[in-house]
Amino acid sequence: MTNWRAVLIGFLVATVVGLFGVVVPGIGQLAAGLFGGFVAGYLAGGGLGRGFWHGLLAGALGGLVGGLLIALVVALAGWAAGPAGGAITGIAGLGIFAAAALVAFVMAIESAIAGAVGGALNAGPDRRGSAGRRQYQ
Template structure:
């Protein structure tokens, strides 16, 4: 069973850590995903699989929110610069790239979730 409270708290921790990650660009964003997963896995507890699942959801939620916020902006800018077809292609490309990024965020968050679940028990 998914503990959505743990997922949301992991997501919030990931957003806060992601904002702070701009100080250390590459390591910071990987660390933000680990922190998001750790918080979700720690709060959910249970087995390694449970921690990985909750961490994965927290990381993926962060990526999906990023896509939802940036795709309309890219579509509007693409439409202004490249006409209607430019708007469609720029919006779709942001969605595809964003979903790939969400998957990558989810992977390191799953590792953090496993670590959190180990330490919770």
């Protein structure tokens, strides 16, 4: 079962690090995907496969949201040119979103690999609630 909380937190970490990556050279967008995927995989726990899945979802979500925002900006900018410009840039916006979706899934691989590492580091039982805590005697 997918832990959407882990995916959302991983996405938010990737977004914040990505914002700093735009401003601070050396961090870049690659590091954002790695950090976000690692956090998603670590929070989800459960081993390599589970961490891979959650890192993949966090990375893909980031790419899709970014692509959707760019496509909307392009589509809405065309309305300044009137109805014909709006139709043309609306189609261009759909094309941009389709290309961004493809790139998002390819770029999500880095997040998935980092998520697998995070999941492997947290391969123990589910950490939520008192059932996952160890009782010290």
